[in-house]
Amino acid sequence: MASITIRDVRKSYAKMQVVHGVNLDIASGEFVVILGPSGCGKSTLLRMIAGLEEISGGTIAIDGKVVNTLEPRERGCAMVFQNYALYPHMSVAQNIGYSLKVAGVPVAERAQRIQAVARILELEHLLDRKPMALSGGQRQRVAMGRAMIREPKVFLFDEPLSNLDAKLRVQMRSEIRKLHRRLSATSVFVTHDQVEAMTLADRLVVMNGGRVEQVGTPAEVYSRPASRFVATFVGAPAMNMLEGEVTLDGLSLLGGSRKLNVSRAGLPVGSKIAVGIRPEAVRLVAPGTPGALDATVDLVEELGAGRVIYVDLDGAAFSVVTSETAHPAPGSAVGLQFSEADLHFFSSETGSRLDVFKASMPVPAL
Amino acid sequence: MEKRVTFSRWSIGILFAVPQLLLIFTFFYWPAGQAVYWSLTLQQPWGGGNIWVGLDNFRSILANADYWNSITASLVFAACSTGLAMVIALVLAALTDRQLAGSRLYRVVLIWPYGIAAPALAMAFRFILAPEAGFMAVVNQVWPGFWDPGLDGTDAMASIIAAFSWKYVGYNFIFFLAAFQAIPRSLIEAAAMDGSGVLRRFWDIQFPLITPTIFFLLVINITESFQDSFGIVDIMTAGGPANSTNLMVYKIYSDGFKGLDYSGAAAQSIILMLLIIVLTIFQFRFIERRVHYR
Ligand SMILES: Nc1ncnc2c1ncn2[C@@H]1O[C@H](COP(=O)(O)OP(=O)(O)O)[C@@H](O)[C@H]1O
Numbered sequence A: 001m002a003s004i005t006i007r008d009v010r011k012s013y014a015k016m017q018v019v020h021g022v023n024l025d026i027a028s029g030e031f032v033v034i035l036g037p038s039g040c041g042k043s044t045l046l047r048m049i050a051g052l053e054e055i056s057g058g059t060i061a062i063d064g065k066v067v068n069t070l071e072p073r074e075r076g077c078a079m080v081f082q083n084y085a086l087y088p089h090m091s092v093a094q095n096i097g098y099s100l101k102v103a104g105v106p107v108a109e110r111a112q113r114i115q116a117v118a119r120i121l122e123l124e125h126l127l128d129r130k131p132m133a134l135s136g137g138q139r140q141r142v143a144m145g146r147a148m149i150r151e152p153k154v155f156l157f158d159e160p161l162s163n164l165d166a167k168l169r170v171q172m173r174s175e176i177r178k179l180h181r182r183l184s185a186t187s188v189f190v191t192h193d194q195v196e197a198m199t200l201a202d203r204l205v206v207m208n209g210g211r212v213e214q215v216g217t218p219a220e221v222y223s224r225p226a227s228r229f230v231a232t233f234v235g236a237p238a239m240n241m242l243e244g245e246v247t248l249d250g251l252s253l254l255g256g257s258r259k260l261n262v263s264r265a266g267l268p269v270g271s272k273i274a275v276g277i278r279p280e281a282v283r284l285v286a287p288g289t290p291g292a293l294d295a296t297v298d299l300v301e302e303l304g305a306g307r308v309i310y311v312d313l314d315g316a317a318f319s320v321v322t323s324e325t326a327h328p329a330p331g332s333a334v335g336l337q338f339s340e341a342d343l344h345f346f347s348s349e350t351g352s353r354l355d356v357f358k359a360s361m362p363v364p365a366l
Numbered sequence B: 001m002e003k004r005v006t007f008s009r010w011s012i013g014i015l016f017a018v019p020q021l022l023l024i025f026t027f028f029y030w031p032a033g034q035a036v037y038w039s040l041t042l043q044q045p046w047g048g049g050n051i052w053v054g055l056d057n058f059r060s061i062l063a064n065a066d067y068w069n070s071i072t073a074s075l076v077f078a079a080c081s082t083g084l085a086m087v088i089a090l091v092l093a094a095l096t097d098r099q100l101a102g103s104r105l106y107r108v109v110l111i112w113p114y115g116i117a118a119p120a121l122a123m124a125f126r127f128i129l130a131p132e133a134g135f136m137a138v139v140n141q142v143w144p145g146f147w148d149p150g151l152d153g154t155d156a157m158a159s160i161i162a163a164f165s166w167k168y169v170g171y172n173f174i175f176f177l178a179a180f181q182a183i184p185r186s187l188i189e190a191a192a193m194d195g196s197g198v199l200r201r202f203w204d205i206q207f208p209l210i211t212p213t214i215f216f217l218l219v220i221n222i223t224e225s226f227q228d229s230f231g232i233v234d235i236m237t238a239g240g241p242a243n244s245t246n247l248m249v250y251k252i253y254s255d256g257f258k259g260l261d262y263s264g265a266a267a268q269s270i271i272l273m274l275l276i277i278v279l280t281i282f283q284f285r286f287i288e289r290r291v292h293y294r
């Protein structure tokens, strides 16, 4: 168990900077998920913690000790790689036990610890096989075993589930969660899959373009996204965004065709903002209902448990999630109703969250 | 699934194979058959047909101490030059694999020696290793008489081994480097996370994973050291001093074309061919087992 302190960490390759000053505190025993789109620098950050990538600036400390110049083996981290990185010429048992062999652990103790790990991961009957002869899920388990056997202070996962099929991914997800509860070692898990991130994380770190956009519990990140990027990246289908402008009596949306009565609370008239509303927070009502926005249905996506209804709002795409079985047919007119508490406001220039509009207001009016 | 071309009629398939079969027949089976025939007859040096003598040629060769000396010299040469060329190339490739800056340059520079004709290369080495003027002259200055390949058989052998190895280091290096680069980086990183240091990683991970390449190069290097050494020996030592570098391939030439013993030379080439075949079979039977194909 160990805490990790990341201070203003930067990474540059040649001339290009890919991580721009990340600050993060990870408590001992915490399960932190770093979420972000492909290429945002998640792996790079994780590999800097592991010691596989040189740190261009700032410091990383594990248990209060700065590890910038330490070799990977001196940091007490274990890592599970995306492609598993199993040694192809070694059996499952040799793969799992390799770190102990390197550390000079006697054969008898090694065998016993391999057995113990194999029992937890249900790999006992596969110990003599080569990685080639294993299924994706089994390889994944071996990779986990190889990390577990060292009883590391910190577990690092780099998209370990992205090569598995959907069903296995869900299963391995809960196993990782259970394993963490059992070992309660500090874990940092990198993924681009927001469902994976939401379900696994004690705390979520959302990254974009080499910067941390938001740190918080999954519920916090979902209900109060700190930026426009986080708002649209977390949650599926993505949060609806409507461009607007602050006017004297509230907001004008979609180039002036719609209006919203909210207090400007200090924002200068004319400033551009974006208004976000989650598809789950929108209710479908009869067209022409007072206080609702009228729109036309484009497309209905059946999800089984619910439906995503894509509507056209003066040319802007907008989606609504409903659990009702009776839904309007494509082409028909509907009204969209939502309460002001569910609205999120973001600056169009910086993309950051604006809470100034959270004044109490009646439901949006036409 | 791999896509395979299939022919509905076997005759079409044969037709495609004919050019290759013709080449192999003309340039391998026919001459080899001729050599076998000559080795069983006695050729008249001045023409006038040949007499069937059965295995007499082989008997007289194998009874000759000079020939056994030549076999020993060839084996020593093969072992040393293969060992040297492979170990040096392996070390260079392992170092290059770690520090890839400029590796493209190494690749080009190191393949050049392989493209140089053996006689030209031998000429260069003759100058480099000349006891009175070359690089070794400096050593001779310190220890007079230390180095003289013209008089000392061991020095002469060392000279041709050096020249041959130099040529094959580049060739081996290219293959080794490609093999190292084919190992996924994450395997090395996983081993590093498992606490393995640079040398340990080399022995536990990289070395086992390049064994197919090592095996391939071993077969090629040994075979070539029996055959490709001719030009080097001819220019550098001409088999001397006192037959100390009279390798089998060179002895075939000198006995056949200088000594005009065509039949004996033919028998010697049959023995050389058999020796290479036996060595290759041995390598496939006993060494290949230890190779980890992925
Ligand atoms: N070795 C490298 N050399 C140059 N650029 C790199 C290297 N590794 C990664 N990058 C760049 O750094 C950025 C972040 O990469 P990475 O951390 O792998 O992203 P991801 O969030 O998908 O894991 C990407 O734009 C990538 O192109």
Ligand SMILES: [Mg+2]
Residues within 6 Å of the ligand: A042, A043, A044, A159
């Ligand atoms: Mg990545």
